Amino acid sequence: MPDAEIIAVGSELLTPDKIDTNSLFLTEQLNLLGIEVVRKSVLGDDRRRLAAAVRGASAEVVVLCGGLGPTEDDLTREAVADALERDLVFSDSVCREIEARFRRFRRVMAERNRRQAYVISGADVLVNPRGTAPGQWIENGDRVVMLLPGPPGELKPLFADVCVPRLRQKYPPVAIRTRFWRVAGMGESTLDELIAPVYTRYTNPVTTILAGGGDIQIHLRARCATAEEAERLLDEVTAHLEPLLGDRLYSRHGEPIEVVAGHLLRERGETVSVAESCTGGMLGARVTAVPGSSDYFRGGFLVYTDAMKTELLGVPPEMLEKHTAVSEAVACELAARARAKAGTSWGVSVTGYAGPDGGTAENPTGTVFIGVAGADDVEARRFQFPPTNRELVRTFAAHTALDLLRRRILRIGSSGLFFSRPS
Amino acid sequence: MPDAEIIAVGSELLTPDKIDTNSLFLTEQLNLLGIEVVRKSVLGDDRRRLAAAVRGASAEVVVLCGGLGPTEDDLTREAVADALERDLVFSDSVCREIEARFRRFRRVMAERNRRQAYVISGADVLVNPRGTAPGQWIENGDRVVMLLPGPPGELKPLFADVCVPRLRQKYPPVAIRTRFWRVAGMGESTLDELIAPVYTRYTNPVTTILAGGGDIQIHLRARCATAEEAERLLDEVTAHLEPLLGDRLYSRHGEPIEVVAGHLLRERGETVSVAESCTGGMLGARVTAVPGSSDYFRGGFLVYTDAMKTELLGVPPEMLEKHTAVSEAVACELAARARAKAGTSWGVSVTGYAGPDGGTAENPTGTVFIGVAGADDVEARRFQFPPTNRELVRTFAAHTALDLLRRRILRIGSSGLFFSRPS
Numbered sequence: 152m153p154d155a156e157i158i159a160v161g162s163e164l165l166t167p168d169k170i171d172t173n174s175l176f177l178t179e180q181l182n183l184l185g186i187e188v189v190r191k192s193v194l195g196d197d198r199r200r201l202a203a204a205v206r207g208a209s210a211e212v213v214v215l216c217g218g219l220g221p222t223e224d225d226l227t228r229e230a231v232a233d234a235l236e237r238d239l240v241f242s243d244s245v246c247r248e249i250e251a252r253f254r255r256f257r258r259v260m261a262e263r264n265r266r267q268a269y270v271i272s273g274a275d276v277l278v279n280p281r282g283t284a285p286g287q288w289i290e291n292g293d294r295v296v297m298l299l300p301g302p303p304g305e306l307k308p309l310f311a312d313v314c315v316p317r318l319r320q321k322y323p324p325v326a327i328r329t330r331f332w333r334v335a336g337m338g339e340s341t342l343d344e345l346i347a348p349v350y351t352r353y354t355n356p357v358t359t360i361l362a363g364g365g366d367i368q369i370h371l372r373a374r375c376a377t378a379e380e381a382e383r384l385l386d387e388v389t390a391h392l393e394p395l396l397g398d399r400l401y402s403r404h405g406e407p408i409e410v411v412a413g414h415l416l417r418e419r420g421e422t423v424s425v426a427e428s429c430t431g432g433m434l435g436a437r438v439t440a441v442p443g444s445s446d447y448f449r450g451g452f453l454v455y456t457d458a459m460k461t462e463l464l465g466v467p468p469e470m471l472e473k474h475t476a477v478s479e480a481v482a483c484e485l486a487a488r489a490r491a492k493a494g495t496s497w498g499v500s501v502t503g504y505a506g507p508d509g510g511t512a513e514n515p516t517g518t519v520f521i522g523v524a525g526a527d528d529v530e531a532r533r534f535q536f537p538p539t540n541r542e543l544v545r546t547f548a549a550h551t552a553l554d555l556l557r558r559r560i561l562r563i564g565s566s567g568l569f570f571s572r573p574s
Numbered sequence: 575m576p577d578a579e580i581i582a583v584g585s586e587l588l589t590p591d592k593i594d595t596n597s598l599f600l601t602e603q604l605n606l607l608g609i610e611v612v613r614k615s616v617l618g619d620d621r622r623r624l625a626a627a628v629r630g631a632s633a634e635v636v637v638l639c640g641g642l643g644p645t646e647d648d649l650t651r652e653a654v655a656d657a658l659e660r661d662l663v664f665s666d667s668v669c670r671e672i673e674a675r676f677r678r679f680r681r682v683m684a685e686r687n688r689r690q691a692y693v694i695s696g697a698d699v700l701v702n703p704r705g706t707a708p709g710q711w712i713e714n715g716d717r718v719v720m721l722l723p724g725p726p727g728e729l730k731p732l733f734a735d736v737c738v739p740r741l742r743q744k745y746p747p748v749a750i751r752t753r754f755w756r757v758a759g760m761g762e763s764t765l766d767e768l769i770a771p772v773y774t775r776y777t778n779p780v781t782t783i784l785a786g787g788g789d790i791q792i793h794l795r796a797r798c799a800t801a802e803e804a805e806r807l808l809d810e811v812t813a814h815l816e817p818l819l820g821d822r823l824y825s826r827h828g829e830p831i832e833v834v835a836g837h838l839l840r841e842r843g844e845t846v847s848v849a850e851s852c853t854g855g856m857l858g859a860r861v862t863a864v865p866g867s868s869d870y871f872r873g874g875f876l877v878y879t880d881a882m883k884t885e886l887l888g889v890p891p892e893m894l895e896k897h898t899a900v901s902e903a904v905a906c907e908l909a910a911r912a913r914a915k916a917g918t919s920w921g922v923s924v925t926g927y928a929g930p931d932g933g934t935a936e937n938p939t940g941t942v943f944i945g946v947a948g949a950d951d952v953e954a955r956r957f958q959f960p961p962t963n964r965e966l967v968r969t970f971a972a973h974t975a976l977d978l979l980r981r982r983i984l985r986i987g988s989s990g991l992f993f994s995r996p997s
Contacts, residue, residue: 165611167602168784170593179590188588189623192615200612200632207630209623340684343645351646359586360645363725370586425855425876431862432848432855435876439854442930442964450882452875453848453858459873459916493882507865537679539704539727541865572680 152374153211153295153322154189155181158204160218160227161301162195173216173306180315185324185374186212201230211294212318217301219284221263227298228269228287235291237272241265245276249283271298277313281305288317295321328381330356330371330389331405334396335554336568342367342396349391356385364543365536365550365569366408398563401554408553409437415560416447416496423556424493425451426464426485428476428502429519434549449493454485464488477502477514479522482531486522497559498524499552500531505544519548523559530559534570575745576634576718577612578604581627583641583650584724585618596639596729603733606750607741608797609635624653634717635741637733640724642707644687650721651692651710658714660695664688668699672706694721700736704728711740718744751804753779753794753812754828757819758977759991765790765819772814779808787969788959788977788992789831821986824977831976832860838983839870839919846979847916848874849887849908851899851925852942857972872916877908887911900925900937902945905954909945920982921947922975923954928967942971946982953982957993 157178159171174191181188189210194201196218205213218227232239246268253260267284270276277286277297282305287298297314299306334342339362346369350358356373371388375381393400401411416423425434431453438448452463457476460466466484474480482500490498503519510516517538522531532555536547547570558565565571580601582594597614604611612633617624619641628636641650655662669691676683690707693699700709700720705728710721720737722729757765762785769792773781779796794811796804816823824834839846848857854876861871875886880899883889889907897903905923913921926942933939940961945954955978959970970993981988988994 165601165614166782167598167605168782170595170598172593175590175593178588182590189620190615190617190627191588192613194613197612203630203632204613207626209626338681340644340687344684344686347646357585359647361586427855427858429862430859431867431871432850432858432860432874432876435850435855435878436853436859436968437855439852439878440965440968444854445878448854448878450876450878450886451855452886453855453873455858455862455868455871455873462917463873463875463915492886494885535679542863543727545859545863570679 152185152187152325155186155212155214156208156210157188157191158201158208158213158215159191159193159301160196160201160215161193162224164193164217165195173301173303176303176307177214177216177310180310181212182327183324184315184318184322185327186318186322196224196226198226198230198233201226202233205231205234205296213294213296214299215297216299216306219267219286219298219300221261221266221283225266228271231289231296231298232271235271235289235296237289239269240272242268242270242276245270245285248278248285252283277309279305279309281308286313288314325374325376326378326381328373328375328378328385330385330403332369332371332400333402333405333407334367334369334399335365335401335408335550336399336565337367338569339367341569345395346392349395350388353384353388356388358388364546368405398558398561401557408550408557410441412553412557412560413438413441413444413447415557419560421496421560422447422449423497423499424449424489424495426489426498426500427451427453428455428460428485428500429505430501430545430549431455433545434499434501434552437549437553449495451493452489460485464492475511477504477518477520479520479531479533482520482522483524483529486524486531487529490524496526497556498522498529499556500524501548501552503534503544503548505541505548506538507541517544519544519551521548521552521555523555525559532565532568533572535572536570575608575610578609578635578637579631579633580611580614581624581631581636581638582614582616582724583619583624583638584616585620585647587616587640588618596724596726599726599730600637600639600733603738604635606752606795607738607745608748608750609741609745619647619649621649621653621656624650625656628654628657628719636717636719637722638720639722639729642690642709642721642723644684644689644706648689651694654712654719654721655694658694658712658719660712662692663695665691665693665699668693668708671701671708675706697721700732702728702732704731709736711737748797748799749801749804750795750797751801751808752796753808753826755792755794755819755823756825756828756830757790757792757822758788758824758831758973759822759988760790761992762790764992768818769815772818773811776807776811779804779811781811787966788973791828821981821984824980831973831980833864835976835980835983836861836864836867836870838980842983844919844983845870845872846920846922847872847912847918849912849921849923850874850876851878851883851908851923852928853924853968853972854878856968857922857924857975860972860976872918874916875912883908887915898934900927900941900943902943902954902956905943905945906947906952909947909954910952913947919949920979921945921952922979923947924971924975926957926967926971928964928971929961930964940967942967942974944971944975944978946978948982955988955991956995958995959993
């Protein structure tokens with residue numbers, strides 16, 4: 152299969168607050184055809200730079216979007232003609248189409264719209280019923296270069312209705328199948344050391360690893376002649392990976408940890424409540440980000456100050472005095488008392504130093520205790536997250552709390568997790 | 575001034591649902607230095623293509639981000655070395671830094687992290703205190719090539735703290751002065767209609783408007799020969815804008831609403847608590863995202879189910895029966911009871927239908943009641959946020975709750991706010 156390169160054209164797309172989103176749509180459509188996107192670029196309305204970019208593109212399929220308008224700064228036609236060393240030819244029939252379009256809206260075509268009737272010599276004109284700028288399809292040796300209008304409302308239907316069938320005919324597609332796993336309680340480099348010996352043996356499927364906030368995603372993507380062959384390859388690789396990941400693999404279809412924990416609760420008809428100190432509501436917000444979470448989430452307690460831990464949940468002041476709020480004892484107490492007070496099957500607590508200030512020699516910034524209380528017992532674990540910034544510590548803490556809940560529900564141990572430290 | 579090209583590296587950025595956002599930050603920072611971005615690209619982890627892209631870049635400043643990790647597919651170092659025809663040299667001192675970082679987190683450096691200690695011959699190492707991958711700065715003829723880590727939490731401070739001063743020294747800028755305002759309780763297009771007649775009269779300063787989640791940012795940027803001249807221009811424009819915005823302008827230095835509300839509380843020695851239903855902790859999480867928020871935030875109640883509203887806060891079941899949980903009466907009750915129970919100066923409540931399901935004919939999905947209780951009285955307002963998706967409704971609700979708190983503290987009315995609807 153060919154590779155593709157996407158070039159979005161428009162100086163406005165090079166400002167700090169504009170994003171090219173056409174390329175996401177194009178990538179999706181191309182991937183469905185089995186065509187991989189190897190580069191995407193944004194360039195301004197600059198004829199010389201644009202021509203150089205087209206000349207320098209190494210992919211067989213080059214898709215340009217934007218810069219086909221009627222104004223002086225719309226230069227994509229000229230730039231591509233330069234790059235392919237072809238002429239621009241005025242097309243009477245395209246011009247008549249544009250005039251007809253204006254007539255339909257009871258308007259007269261402005262003189263400058265005649266620019267839009269210029270076609271690169273040898274190009275197929277792609278009729279664009281939603282705008283004045285037609286697309287162009289140029290076959291140049293074994294390359295295909297497409298010029299498409301920039302407005303998403305014109306580009307998307309034109310690409311889907313006209314370009315996709317043409318591409319499918321030119322490059323009969325292969326089958327692409329994917330797997331999307333998630334792993335918790337492991338560092339990215341540890342994970343990679345563990346599984347690289349397996350996945351580096353395969354160039355197909357391609358394996359990609361993404362990490363952030365305590366969560367790791369593993370994406371596997373197989374391209375084969377048939378769907379069966381692609382699935383077989385994925386089964387083969389994943390059969391090697393699964394035993395390496397063990398109970399750290401928490402999701403086989405990409406669901407985030409709050410969805411997985413929610414499923415487990417719902418399946419069992421169980422409920423959960425939270426007691427949050429340093430996360431201040433982030434854990435509850437994450438649990439309730441899932442539609443339907445009222446099936447298993449009853450509520451919780453934001454006990455940000457020591458006084459609130461005592462007043463709302465009845466944590467004895469002597470205990471806070473003796474152990475401080477950031478301790479195993481208090482984490483256990485918070486979890487157990489939240490559970491009892493909310494009348495839920497499980498209680499989860501988070502207490503720690505999120506930073507930038509706070510912490511002690513023994514428990515520096517980034518130290519977080521997470522407690523989980525169930526019907527039988529309550530247990531808390533200590534974590535030392537990288538104290539990079541407050542939001543990151545809190546994100547790690549909320550994520551890890553959900554993973555600990557999952558482990559307790561499934562009766563899996565939780566020793567040796569990433570960032571965990573003995574108290 | 576030189577031009578710049580940004581190259582984001584990572585195969586995951588070439589999928590249909592990932593966007594490179596680092597380049598927006600980099601563009602903003604570069605523009606502030608007077609450096610224009612002429613091309614930005616996304617490439618996969620492909621050594622040959624990456625090297626070709628670096629070789630083909632025509633800008634004087636080339637910024638690469640990503641692909642500096644420890645794994646086999648992190649190839650940016652190798653690709654740039656290829657492009658510049660330089661060697662990669664193992665740096666003992668960088669390796670020691672990485673090892674020390676691991677030690678600080680009481681972990682042992684994995685063998686593969688040694689990859690991150692390879693430096694392009696002649697490069698300056700840019701110390702990255704937030705991650706294991708250091709940046710690199712290479713001067714090659716009249717070009718500067720920078721290698722930066724991909725995670726935004728590492729890239730942003732490294733670029734702002736280390737690269738910007740270096741660029742400023744190499745290319746002394748003209749004087750640039752900015753203003754960063756924030757506005758709440760207004761729609762983006764209403765705002766634009768209101769202030770466009772003023773700001774479109776000026777090409778200097780340049781005005782940019784950004785909006786999301788109920789919040790609007792107004793950025794003004796003046797470039798002049800001297801700082802005084804730039805400040806004078808900004809003063810002139812802002813003097814015209816201020817009366818148009820009135821009490822909707824809540825921030826003159828870009829502080830988000832939770833920081834502004836926090837300041838007001840701290841100044842007055844006042845405190846706040848929350849009672850959250852549909853936001854499930856998001857409001858508390860936002861208040862406590864601010865370091866030092868324990869000065870004014872005591873805690874709160876996550877009362878996600880009706881039963882919890884009664885059990886934790888004592889809302890009478892008859893009231894829930896009569897008005898339903900999503901009502902002005904219950905919002906007032908929640909705010910007043912949270913305030914009383916937590917013993918705070920203010921109580922803020924949120925109850926609504928975040929979607930995708932739920933809602934009634936009278937109060938469809940997106941309806942949220944927000945209550946604020948003070949010493950004198952309690953008041954709730956009804957909002958109808960766009961029911962686009964659950965997270966957006968919740969984000970709007972948390973943001974608006976903070977704005978209502980600000981208004982109550984400052985004794986400003988809150989009628990006619992964006993999305994508000996009479997009960």
